[in-house]
Amino acid sequence: MTLxxxxxxxxxxxxxxxxxxxxxxxxxxxxxxxxxxxxxxxxDERAIAQIAACDAFMWRYDPAAHxxxxxxxxxxxxxxxxxxxxFPNVRSAWHFEDKIGQYYCLKAAGIPTPxxxxxxxxxxxVEFCRHATYPFVLKLATGYQASNVRLIHDAGEALYxxxxxxxxxxxxxxxGPASAPRxxxxxxxxxxxxxxxHYPWGPSEQSELQFGYFFAQEFLPGNGGDTRITLxxxxxxxxxxxxxxxxxRASGSGRIDWAPEPIDERAIRLxxxxxxxxxxxxxxxxxxxxxxxxxxxxxxxxxxxWAVRDCPGHxxxxxxxxxxxxxxxxxxxxxxxxxxxxxxAQIPGGRDSVRQAVA
Amino acid sequence: xxxxxxxxxxVVVHPNGTHQSFSERWAAIAPSYGAEVVPVDVFTPDPIASxxxxxxxxxxxxxxxxxxxxxxxxxxxxxxxxxIPCFPSARATCYYEDKLAQHQFLTAAxxxxxxxxxxxxxxxxxxYCDGADFPFVVKLAxxxxxxxxxxxxxxxxxxxxxxxxFGHGVTALNYRPAGTWRRLLRHARAVAECxxxxxxxxxxxxxxxxxxxxxxxEFLRNNRYEVSVIVIGNRAFAxxxxxxxxxxxxxxxxxxxxxxxxxIREADLRLALLVAGHLGDCTIAVDILHRGSDPVxxxxxxxxxxxxxxxxxGHWLLKGDPTTGTLTWVPGQTxxxxxxxxxxxxxxxxxxxxxxxxxxxxxxxxxxx
Numbered sequence: 001m002t003l004x005x006x007x008x009x010x011x012x013x014x015x016x017x018x019x020x021x022x023x024x025x026x027x028x029x030x031x032x033x034x035x036x037x038x039x040x041x042x043x044d045e046r047a048i049a050q051i052a053a054c055d056a057f058m059w060r061y062d063p064a065a066h067x068x069x070x071x072x073x074x075x076x077x078x079x080x081x082x083x084x085x086x087f088p089n090v091r092s093a094w095h096f097e098d099k100i101g102q103y104y105c106l107k108a109a110g111i112p113t114p115x116x117x118x119x120x121x122x123x124x125x126v127e128f129c130r131h132a133t134y135p136f137v138l139k140l141a142t143g144y145q146a147s148n149v150r151l152i153h154d155a156g157e158a159l160y161x162x163x164x165x166x167x168x169x170x171x172x173x174x175x176g177p178a179s180a181p182r183x184x185x186x187x188x189x190x191x192x193x194x195x196x197x198h199y200p201w202g203p204s205e206q207s208e209l210q211f212g213y214f215f216a217q218e219f220l221p222g223n224g225g226d227t228r229i230t231l232x233x234x235x236x237x238x239x240x241x242x243x244x245x246x247x248x249r250a251s252g253s254g255r256i257d258w259a260p261e262p263i264d265e266r267a268i269r270l271x272x273x274x275x276x277x278x279x280x281x282x283x284x285x286x287x288x289x290x291x292x293x294x295x296x297x298x299x300x301x302x303x304x305x306w307a308v309r310d311c312p313g314h315x316x317x318x319x320x321x322x323x324x325x326x327x328x329x330x331x332x333x334x335x336x337x338x339x340x341x342x343x344x345a346q347i348p349g350g351r352d353s354v355r356q357a358v359a
Numbered sequence: 360x361x362x363x364x365x366x367x368x369x370v371v372v373h374p375n376g377t378h379q380s381f382s383e384r385w386a387a388i389a390p391s392y393g394a395e396v397v398p399v400d401v402f403t404p405d406p407i408a409s410x411x412x413x414x415x416x417x418x419x420x421x422x423x424x425x426x427x428x429x430x431x432x433x434x435x436x437x438x439x440x441x442x443i444p445c446f447p448s449a450r451a452t453c454y455y456e457d458k459l460a461q462h463q464f465l466t467a468a469x470x471x472x473x474x475x476x477x478x479x480x481x482x483x484x485x486x487y488c489d490g491a492d493f494p495f496v497v498k499l500a501x502x503x504x505x506x507x508x509x510x511x512x513x514x515x516x517x518x519x520x521x522x523x524x525f526g527h528g529v530t531a532l533n534y535r536p537a538g539t540w541r542r543l544l545r546h547a548r549a550v551a552e553c554x555x556x557x558x559x560x561x562x563x564x565x566x567x568x569x570x571x572x573x574x575x576x577e578f579l580r581n582n583r584y585e586v587s588v589i590v591i592g593n594r595a596f597a598x599x600x601x602x603x604x605x606x607x608x609x610x611x612x613x614x615x616x617x618x619x620x621x622x623i624r625e626a627d628l629r630l631a632l633l634v635a636g637h638l639g640d641c642t643i644a645v646d647i648l649h650r651g652s653d654p655v656x657x658x659x660x661x662x663x664x665x666x667x668x669x670x671x672x673g674h675w676l677l678k679g680d681p682t683t684g685t686l687t688w689v690p691g692q693t694x695x696x697x698x699x700x701x702x703x704x705x706x707x708x709x710x711x712x713x714x715x716x717x718x719x720x721x722x723x724x725x726x727x728x
Contacts, residue, residue, distance in 0.1 A: 043479050048466045066571055070479060073460045076453060081467025081637065094435050094449070101432040107407045108440025117404050120429055124402070168558035169568070191554040197546075199527030199560050203570045209528075211562045212425050278439055 003350055004036045006051040008059035008071075016254060018306040022060035025336035035344065042074055051078055056347050058087040058340075063097045063144045063302050066205040072096070087343045088301055092280035096301040100141045100215055109277040112270070112295045114288075115218040122166040125214035129158035137217040137248075140173060140210045144302065145252025146244075148173050148210075151219060162214055168201045169211030220295075223288040225250040227263060229271035230303055232282045232335055233342040235314040236271060236326075238263045239307065251286065251298075258311050265326065267294045272321035274299070282339050308335040362394040362707055365410040367401050367418035374613045377666045381419035384696035392704055401433060410437055415707040417446040419699075422456055422503045422662050425564040431455070444710050446703045447661055451640040455661045456501045459574055465656055468637045471630070472656040473648065474577035481525040484573040488517040496576040496607075499532060499569045503660065505608040507532045507569075510578065521573055527560040528570030578607070579655070582648045585609055586623060588631030589663055591642040591695065592702040593678070595632055595686075596671040597623040618670050625686065627654045632681035634659065641702040642695070668695035 007030075011021040030037035040050050042059060051057045057078050061071035072093060079086045088096070095101040106113045114137075119125035138161055140148035150173045152158045160177040164170050178186070190200040203209045225242035240262060242255040271285040274296060284300035313330040344350040370380040389396045399409045401418065410416050416437050420430040431452040438449040447455065454460050465472040473496075478484035497520045499507035509532050511517040519536035523529050534545065549559040562568040584599040599617045600609040631645035634656060644663040647654045673690040 043483070045476060048463065052467070066479070073457075073463050076460065077463035077467040080450065081464045081469075090450075091439070094439070094453075098432065101436055104407060104433055104436030105440045107405075108411070108436050110440075119404070120402050120425065124404075168561040187554065187556060191550050194553045194559075195546075195550045197526070201558060202527045202560060203568060205571065208570070209562060209568050211568075212428075212564060 002034065002036050003056075003344070003347060004038055004054040005030060005344070005347075006038045006040045006054040006057040008040050008042045008057075008061075010060045010062070012062060014304055014306065015252075016306075018304070020305050022305065022336045022339070023058075025334065026058060026340050029337060029340050033344065035350075042070065047074065048077065048082070051084070052082055054084070055349075056085040056087075056343070058343065060087075060339075061302070063142070064206045065142070065203065065208040068097055069208070085343065085347050087339060088281055091278065092283060093301055095299060097142045097144065099139055099143075099298060100213065102299045103215075105278070106274070106296055106299075109274070111274055111277065112290075112293065114220055114290065114295055114297060117214075117216045119214040119216075120212065122162065125162045125166070126159065128214075128216065129155050129162060132158065132216070134158075135219045137219050138173065139215045139217060140170070141213070141215065142207065142210065143172070144300070146247075146249035147252075149249055149251075150176075151248055152216075158216075165210065165214050166212060169209040170201070171203055171207035171209055217297075219248070220288055220290050221248075223248075223250075225253075225255070226297065227267045227287045227294075228303070228307075229268055229285045229287065230282070230308050230335065231271060231275045231280065231285065232308075232338040234316050235329070235333065235338060236268055236275075236317065237308045237311040237314045237333070237335075238268060239311060256307060256310075260312060260328065264294060268315055268326060269321050270294045270296065272317050276321050281342065282335070303335070305335045309333065362392075362415065362704070362711075363397055363413045364389065364394050364707070365397045365399045365413040365416045367399045367416075367420070369419045369421065371421060373664050373666065375666075377664070379665050381665065381696045381699070382417070384694065385417060385700050388697060388700060392700070394704065401429070406433065407437070407441075410443075411441060413443065414711060415444045415446070415703065417700075417703065419446070419662070422501075423565045424501065424562065424567040427452075427456055428567065442714075444703070444706045446641055446699065448640045451638060451643070451661055454638070454659055456503065458498055458658060459500045459572065461659050462574070464637075465634070468634075470634055470637065470656060471653065473579060473650075476573075476575045478573040478575075479571070481521060484521045484525065485518070487573075487575075488514055488521065491517070491575070493517075494578050496578050497532065498574050498576055499529070500572075500574065501567060501569065502531070503662070505610055508608055509535070510607055511575070524570065524573055528568045529560065530562055530566035530568055576657075577650075579648045579650055584617075585657065586627045586647040586654070587644055587660075587663070587667075588623075588628055588647060589642065589644045589668055589695070590631055590635035591668075591698040592705075593632075593676060594689075594693070594698060595628050595675045595677065596668045596693070596695075597628060597631075597675075598667055598671065599623070616667070618672060620672060620688065624654070628675055628686060629681050630654045630656065632677050636681050641706065642699050663695070665695040668693065668698075 007023050007026050009023045013019050027037045038054050040047055059071055061067050075086045076090055078084050103116050135151045135153050138150045138152045157177050193200045225240055227240050230237040240257045241250040243250045244253045267287045274285050284303040286298040287294045288297055313328055315326045318325045366382050366385055368382045372378055386396045397413050418430055420426045434445045434452050435449040438445050462475045478487050494510045494512045497509045497511050516536040552559045584601045587598050589596045601615040602609055627647050634645050635643050644660040646658045648657050675686045676689050678685045
């Protein structure tokens, strides 16, 4: 009997004009492999019934709050309620767009990270800011392409954000500290907006409200960028991203070097360590250095496919992440294809489809 | 060697004055099970360090948003990163105080539950309400003891909730639909608060801001009470909670209740055990109403009051499958804390045994290769 995979459509256009649709490519691959791909509207009330008639479900969703919160619930329900294979599964996605969850998870797994401090009580956060070493990096749990990451230079600035995080909450770290007259103006402007029916500090489809915590991370100077290692199954794709001009952040800068030679082997092995311990279906691992040692700053699931596709090859690890050999496999790979083929191979009866297609 | 269990303290005083602390009880009984307790303070900067050397982690956290949202992250991280069992399990924390996730899970698992609808956009919500049968029940994802549950009697009332949920968002369904003047007054009050530097719709330590969805549930008439079945392992405890006169809701464990086992139908028990089996955690409370004579799940709860369980004159013990297995009545009172602890210990021991098997297999593999 033909394998049936329910697929939710996705499509975005990146800043560089690259159109990306994992689902379009998955539909094409399914056709080539004799698999029935069933389009699903995840926002339709019959979505679960439609998925239930299939053997698996795939949805490459975006980090935007509205989509993500729905997708995570639905995928979990399908995985745990229908007990069908899904992409991404809970193991891969529970910490997506949650830097706090990622930090605790990496820490628990014994993965080196920049030193971080998370406070759940205002008093503790205030105390920390009074005695902290500046600058440090302030982060929200959510935010991608370096949004919601700020360098904090002094206690005054830090306490401004403590106040926001433990009073009204924020959807972004856009507005920084300001003079008293400017703050009064902001307040008046907010009251005016509210008078016309718009709550200025409310959440949106893009961002949920972040409230009740303070997440600080040590600033690691001397990093001109980071290394992104994308793990898909047994493949590791690597490239380096350089910081934006006059900035300490690299994510979303678009300044990428795909040359494999300068990539530190220890960064690749560290990414594999993350992969070995968390066993995700796919994951982007962002790595910087503390002195000479690589440390993981963030995990990502919604990586841009074009950046992975443009890698001139990838590494396959044979053996243990510490001592195993890294084999370089030349050639470009579409991450959509790698994810699809790995996923199908894990569905009962799916391995034959992939094998025939590859043959 | 005995087991080491990391335990986060919890304490709550219920509206009836009962002091409840699962952690205190666990600490008291742990030695008799050969377990050593490692007290944890999850609010210190490095909670993982104190959990890392343990065989399991227990945190019976309150329903309030602040600890709950944190607990979900920490427990998921501990299970994924340290690979040790937690109570509640990472899976359970994701359904805890999230009725939207519960609805999708119950639908996917094919478990009968009250007909529900989630609309993810204002347009979809308005379209749905245009054709809906009234009254229906409006719920927020979070909220316990019947909080954040309202009856929408008309299209106009439904519009009020749509405006709230797709406008500024709400932390609770405190405000009811009102006339134009009253709504204007509320609005003016919010503007004035904002001008004074306060934040009228901000979340707080008790409640998150609920935004961007409308969750409705069919109104099941003629239910004088709901049945709350608390499942711990293969034990089922049950209580009936009566609807408040003049209302359609019960008051959770603060209202009138009845522990008579004769009044509990077997179908209700089996349904609850089925849900618990699907979820696979140590414990879950399943709230059940009836559509005609058929039981349907209304809600799942993790933080039931332990005194309600203790007042049960006995429990039903399931042997076999929830649908066809035998249910035996076991008389006598049980403390929920003890039953949960026993159940959790069993899981920890299984996890340790699995770990030993895995490392044995790994050694054998290395020797062979």
